[in-house]
Amino acid sequence: MLTLETLIEFLGWSTLINFTFLLMTTLAIMFLREPIIKIHAELFNLNKEDLSRAYFNYVALYKILIIVFNLVPYIALKIIV
Template sequence: MGIAELTAFFGWMTVINLSIIAFTGIFLVFFINVVSPIHQKMFELSDVEIKKAYFKYLANYKMLFITFNLVPYIALKFML
């Protein structure tokens, strides 16, 4: 597998994961009142704890996305 194939792989992986982050963020903004009570009952957490968990999830996902998708893609683009 050459650099061009790796670049294409990381490029598509970046697009897919970025759309997951965007979809999740938009979904939480518009439907937090629907989803939050369900998760409160499932995990027995308060409203404040659920919102912190959502924020922590998005923050961790974003950090992993940048580290394992975006940075390798940019590095490979520089190598071409």
């Protein structure tokens, strides 16, 4: 049975794991941009500007989704318990 404490713990770990993945992705894009762009440009036939925009959109959307679906419910449940 899912208790409130279990749900809070799940959301906490989920938030931590997702933010860690977001940080690793951001660092990879920052420091390995050229090799990543070269691979993706060949795979998807996109130019550098389009790929830079796609990377930014991906990171921004992923961050928003983490906040909306992990962090905010975690904080709300911590407040009411």
